[in-house]
Amino acid sequence: MKRLRLVLLLFILIALVLPTIPVYAVADPDSIGIESVRVYEGLWEAGDMLFVVEYKVMYSSEPSESAENTFLVGVWDGAVKGPDRPLNFYQHNIISIYLTAAEVGIFGYTYGDELKVRVMGNPTYFPVLTEDVNMDTFTLAASFWVNEGSLAATRTFLAYWCVALAEVLEISWGIPLLTTGDRLNTAGMIAFQDAIPGLDSICPEVFQVYTSYPDYTDPAYTPTYETDLLGRTGARLTGVLEGLGQWITGKANMGGLIGGVGLAILFFVLAGRIFIATGSVPIAIVVSIPFLFVGNVIGILSLTITFIAAFIVVVLFAVTFILGRMG
Amino acid sequence: MVDKVTTAVEYGKVDYPNIDSRQLKKFMQTPSFSQSLSTVERGKMEKRIDTATWSKDERIVYDAVIDGYTSLDTLPVATGLTDTQVRKAVASLASRGRVSSISVTAQPVQM
Numbered sequence: 001m002k003r004l005r006l007v008l009l010l011f012i013l014i015a016l017v018l019p020t021i022p023v024y025a026v027a028d029p030d031s032i033g034i035e036s037v038r039v040y041e042g043l044w045e046a047g048d049m050l051f052v053v054e055y056k057v058m059y060s061s062e063p064s065e066s067a068e069n070t071f072l073v074g075v076w077d078g079a080v081k082g083p084d085r086p087l088n089f090y091q092h093n094i095i096s097i098y099l100t101a102a103e104v105g106i107f108g109y110t111y112g113d114e115l116k117v118r119v120m121g122n123p124t125y126f127p128v129l130t131e132d133v134n135m136d137t138f139t140l141a142a143s144f145w146v147n148e149g150s151l152a153a154t155r156t157f158l159a160y161w162c163v164a165l166a167e168v169l170e171i172s173w174g175i176p177l178l179t180t181g182d183r184l185n186t187a188g189m190i191a192f193q194d195a196i197p198g199l200d201s202i203c204p205e206v207f208q209v210y211t212s213y214p215d216y217t218d219p220a221y222t223p224t225y226e227t228d229l230l231g232r233t234g235a236r237l238t239g240v241l242e243g244l245g246q247w248i249t250g251k252a253n254m255g256g257l258i259g260g261v262g263l264a265i266l267f268f269v270l271a272g273r274i275f276i277a278t279g280s281v282p283i284a285i286v287v288s289i290p291f292l293f294v295g296n297v298i299g300i301l302s303l304t305i306t307f308i309a310a311f312i313v314v315v316l317f318a319v320t321f322i323l324g325r326m327g
Numbered sequence: 328m329v330d331k332v333t334t335a336v337e338y339g340k341v342d343y344p345n346i347d348s349r350q351l352k353k354f355m356q357t358p359s360f361s362q363s364l365s366t367v368e369r370g371k372m373e374k375r376i377d378t379a380t381w382s383k384d385e386r387i388v389y390d391a392v393i394d395g396y397t398s399l400d401t402l403p404v405a406t407g408l409t410d411t412q413v414r415k416a417v418a419s420l421a422s423r424g425r426v427s428s429i430s431v432t433a434q435p436v437q438m
Binding site: 058060061062066067088089090091093173174175186187194 | 353383
């Protein structure tokens with residue numbers, strides 16, 4: 001008898017010491033099911049995967065707890081549980097699970113796998129999970145996988161599927177989700193961005209308004225003649241200019257700059273001499289310009305600089321000579 | 328005498344049953360969506376949001392009370408529910424502050 005009391009006391013003590021595990025309860029849905037699944041491979045990067053799931057977790061009286069707490073969608077490889085995500089909403093809706101290429105590698109999934117997609121109650125709220133009661137499983141067949149060979153082509157197929165799902169949902173909900181041009185309207189945009197975060201970045205064409213960037217490509221040109229001319233500087237002249245550059249600036253590879261500055265000094269000396277002889281600035285400059293070509297020919301002046309100088313002279317000439325006479 | 332069959336079917340009708348009320352609420356919070364609705368549509372959506380967690384019996388009884396059946400004697404006849412179901416629903420609605428259990432007067436749905 002004494003022993004029995006001791007055991008009883010021990011039980012009571014253990015019960016008091018043990019931490020209490022909260023058990024929540026939510027009624028089973030009226031019905032549960034997965035309507036469709038599509039898996040897209042290669043949307044943001046090659047090898048990533050996006051599982052798009054259309055489901056029904058139907059309640060005539062919705063639980064006061066949000067679906068984010070009570071239900072989740074997950075991927076199973078046989079009996080091995082993969083990634084999961086809480087459901088956003090009850091009733092008829094869509095949701096997605098995204099895996100980067102690295103995550104796909106970690107889970108070991110390959111294109112066409114017979115994976116299982118499951119919508120199920122959160123075990124915290126549903127201690128017993130029963131198929132078709134508070135859980136539904138959808139086994140992927142090869143035809144549910146989409147990879148069109150390039151990111152752009154696969155994205156196009158996702159865009160088509162989003163429009164198809166929007167058509168299904170707008171009939172089911174009784175709320176328009178598409179515009180007349182089959183673009184997502186405000187409600188459609190909210191619903192699809194909730195379900196597929198980042199959809200606007202890969203399928204902007206399904207939205208009514210989206211940002212875009214002007215298509216601009218830097219023009220590529222090969223200045224072969226200029227390079228050819230710059231290569232004409234002889235070894236002796238290069239040596240002289242490099243030595244002079246090293247002596248003046250204290251730095252290596254300054255031969256080009258020294259050559260350019262030297263040529264500019266000679267140009268202004270020549271222009272000055274012509275100005276003294278003629279008394280005209282435009283004539284002095286125009287006559288001196290060909291001197292720059294000498295610099296091009298011997299390879300100490302870039303052809304680009306000569307053309308820029310010539311352009312400036314032409315503009316100055318137009319301003320001073322032509323406009324001056326128009327007044 | 329009220330036709331039990333007709334009213335029992337009509338009362339408790341849920342508009343927009345296939346969309347989560349929380350999602351509908353999210354839509355309604357977007358001005359471009361809510362401004363595109365007619366008064367009737369907006370009213371139905373607000374009712375859907377407001378009564379999403381109610382039981383079917385509560386909806387039926389509430390609609391019947393709104394319709395003028397304010398006596399506990401006539402409610403079972405109007406709704407087709409049993410006396411117990413009606414009393415239970417009334418008690419529940421009263422606890423939500425939607426009906427007064429003494430006079431059984433419907434309170435307007437908060438819009």
